[in-house]
Each structure stands twice: as C-alpha cells, then as structure tokens.
Amino acid sequence: MFFVDTWAELGKFMDSGGMVLWAIVVLLFVMWTLLFERLWYLRSTVGTDVQTALDEWEARGERKSKTARQIREKLISEVSVKIDDNIMMIKTLVAIAPLFGLLGTVTGMIVVFDVMAFTGGGDAKAMAGGVSQATVPTMSGMVAALSGVFGLTYVEREAEREKHLLEDHLTMDH
Secondary structure, three states: HHHHHHHHHHHHHHHHHHHHHHHHHHHHHHHHHHHHHHHHHHHHHHHHHHHHHHHHHHHOOOOOOHHHHHHHHHHHHHHHHHHHHOOHHHHHHHHHHHHHHHHHHHHHHHHHHHHHHHOOOOOHHHHHHHHHHHHHHHHHHHHHHHHHEEEEHHHHHHHHHHHHHHHOOOOOOO
16 A cells, blocks of 8 residues: 555656656666666776786786886776766766756746636646646756766766776886
8 A cells, every 4th residue: 555655646746747857757767877887887897807907917027118108008098998987978967957957947837827828827726737847847857966966976986996096006116
C-alpha cells in the first residue's frame, strides 16, 4: 500500500510540473548515470590503466633525457584523458539543469496567461495549474543542478588525486 500511495503522489507531482519536468528527470538520470560510471571507473579500472603506464615507464632503462621526459608526459596525458572521460559532459548537464527549470517557468507562465485570456483573469483555481507548472520545474532544475555539483566535485577531486598519484609514481631518478 505504501508503494502504491508513493507512486500516485509521484505521478501527481510529475503532472503538476508539466512536460519540462520529464525532461529534467531524463537529464538527471543521464547525469547521475555518468557520475556513477566515473566513480566506478575511479574505484575499479583506473588502477589497471595506471599500472600499465607504470610498467611501460619502469621498462625503460633510461629516464633522464628529454625523450624520457616527453614519454613520461605522454603516459601521464594518456591516463589523464581516460580519467577525465565524460567529465565535460557531466559539467554540461549540470549547467543545463537550471536552464530546463527556467524553460518550465516560461511554459508555466504561458499556461497562466492562456487561462487569464480565456477567463478574464478572475479564475484563480484555473490559474493554479499554470503557476504549479511554473514553479515546480524551476525548483526541480535547481535541485538537479545542486546534486550534480556535489557529485561532480567529488568525482573531480578523486580524478585529480589519481592523476597526481600517477605523476608522483613516474619518477625520473634513474
């Protein structure tokens, strides 16, 4: 019974926000899918990529020449590109979320103006649906963006840590 009631309330909430709210839900799903993918990579696969770069570096007999420095930079760059994969897409989705909320505000206000045009502005009950369509997506877009900012900050911090650890392990001492 709890799940049925929750599902019904969720349906009412989605209906009150209009079609833009569904777009925000899709955006949020894609954004968090990419965030979890980056976390999964940083927790599991990045070690293999780092170890491959370390093995290639350790296989070199000489590590002090200009060529060795360039090879070191290449190894660091290759792993950094893999670590930073999808981060720009996540940043873009975080930036777009509030804009989707503003789109909801505009579409909701259009509904309010339509009701005002048909009823002469005296039917507050009829305008309530448009006001809801104006405010719910705005709030939802901001919540989506804020949750993405927190997730992105954590992923970026972990990615930078991995890159710095790789740089520290690729020593040029011998």
